[in-house]
Amino acid sequence: xxxxxxxxxxxxxxxxxxxxxxxxxxxxxxxxxxxxxxxxxxxxxxxxxxxxxxxxxxxxxxxxxxxxxxxxxxxxxxxxxxxxxxxxxxxxxxxxxxxxxxxxxxxxxxxxxxxxxxxxxxxxxxxxxxxxxxxxxxxxxx
Amino acid sequence: xxxxxxxxxxxxxxxxxxxxxxxxxxxxxxxxxxxxxxxxxxxxxxxxxxxxxxxxxxxxxxxxxxxxxxxxxxxxxxxxxxxxxxxxxxxxxxxxxxxxxxxxxxxxxxxxxxxxxxxxxxxxxxxxxxxxxxxxxxxxxxxxxxxxxxxxxxxxxxxxxxxxxxxxxxxxxxxxxxxxxxxxxxxxxxxxxxxxxxxxxxxxxxxxxxxxxxxxxxxxxxxxxxxxxxxxxxxxxxxxxxxxxxxxxxxxxxxxxxxxxxxxxxxxxxxxxxxxxxxxxxxxxxxxxxxxxxxxxxxxxxxxxxxxxxxxxxxxxxxxxxxxxx
Numbered sequence: 001x002x003x004x005x006x007x008x009x010x011x012x013x014x015x016x017x018x019x020x021x022x023x024x025x026x027x028x029x030x031x032x033x034x035x036x037x038x039x040x041x042x043x044x045x046x047x048x049x050x051x052x053x054x055x056x057x058x059x060x061x062x063x064x065x066x067x068x069x070x071x072x073x074x075x076x077x078x079x080x081x082x083x084x085x086x087x088x089x090x091x092x093x094x095x096x097x098x099x100x101x102x103x104x105x106x107x108x109x110x111x112x113x114x115x116x117x118x119x120x121x122x123x124x125x126x127x128x129x130x131x132x133x134x135x136x137x138x139x140x141x142x
Numbered sequence: 143x144x145x146x147x148x149x150x151x152x153x154x155x156x157x158x159x160x161x162x163x164x165x166x167x168x169x170x171x172x173x174x175x176x177x178x179x180x181x182x183x184x185x186x187x188x189x190x191x192x193x194x195x196x197x198x199x200x201x202x203x204x205x206x207x208x209x210x211x212x213x214x215x216x217x218x219x220x221x222x223x224x225x226x227x228x229x230x231x232x233x234x235x236x237x238x239x240x241x242x243x244x245x246x247x248x249x250x251x252x253x254x255x256x257x258x259x260x261x262x263x264x265x266x267x268x269x270x271x272x273x274x275x276x277x278x279x280x281x282x283x284x285x286x287x288x289x290x291x292x293x294x295x296x297x298x299x300x301x302x303x304x305x306x307x308x309x310x311x312x313x314x315x316x317x318x319x320x321x322x323x324x325x326x327x328x329x330x331x332x333x334x335x336x337x338x339x340x341x342x343x344x345x346x347x348x349x350x351x352x353x354x355x356x357x358x359x360x361x362x363x364x365x366x367x368x369x370x371x372x373x374x375x376x377x378x379x380x381x382x383x384x385x386x387x388x389x390x391x392x393x394x395x396x397x398x399x400x401x402x403x404x405x406x407x408x409x410x411x412x413x414x415x416x417x418x419x420x421x422x423x424x425x426x427x428x429x430x431x432x433x434x435x436x437x438x439x440x441x442x443x444x445x446x447x448x449x450x451x452x453x454x455x456x457x458x459x460x461x462x463x464x465x466x467x468x
Contacts, residue, residue, distance in 0.1 A: 013235070043239060048240075
């Protein structure tokens, strides 16, 4: 029987979950980011709209991702993000998996989110190159 | 290799811990040094699951069908693992894995584990990684493992070789049915599904498959692939599909085999064809005899066809000898 990995060089890829919590149904921004990350050689797991924090974190566990990217345009980031962090801690992936937030977030909230444990917040003007660069530099598993 | 990591992961997988299962699959997928040790430690716990390959062209409705199969199996009290394989971009090495979109409402079900995988470098590579993932889910106690691949256009040897039951999903109007027949993929299907059966042309698709099957020779005791009409969106036909999968499982059990003969023959032919092209042909081309034949053809002493026969003659003789034939 052939054994996986036999005679092959390890082929680690950065895996990213792009999720959209909440009821807002615009996912164009999320898709643009997803495509950019794919084009940068990453494996992007896309789950569609209206995810609950529970679904997002469970998906991150099963897919063993390196990065969770939350796209939040509804203004409800101060509700969703703490819950996602709480669940990440519960599942033991907080601190191991990068947590990124994209969307329109007021300056004060950005500070609060980072204090909570969000690794970076990307506003509407962010280029996809910046996001790719940030992930490459900060991903925690080699 | 990190022995502690291996032990922790193997222990976690056997307890059915999702994080351990997920990590194990990643290590296998990445070709990490721990992969072999993990798989061999899980070995004694593998073999209880029934593995069902779900293959078909993009747009045939595989993901929706799988979602409905998950729900139906869960109602029957079975634990379901899913490995959804999508292609890696050959240009960037990245992949967009979107099969979960249609399966989100089962994410939190403790009896369901879904993993998206990209094909990465090679077809052969994904066969190994998929096989590894399937073994891990089997050891973790999943009763049914559904492996989703895009594959109506090509003979997906690796994945079909892992699945005990291969379900080929076709849909009217995609034109893939004709392509499937041409590509010789008919032989690897244990069950045909005509999805989107409420659409015009569904009966024609069924008729096309039937007429293709009529060309095949099925003995009275051999498995004749049934055709199931489904409308995955509404769940129509799902119970019948499960019944046919169960029937195929019973057939294999009664025969005491893991895979049906027709499929194995087709897969072995395809695997040989690839091996001949990738291994044997270059060996012949690199040989001194090949250069000799080239010179003889150049000087007009030999035709190209006769040259090829000459180069293959020792091999043919050897194969005839090993058959014990004259």
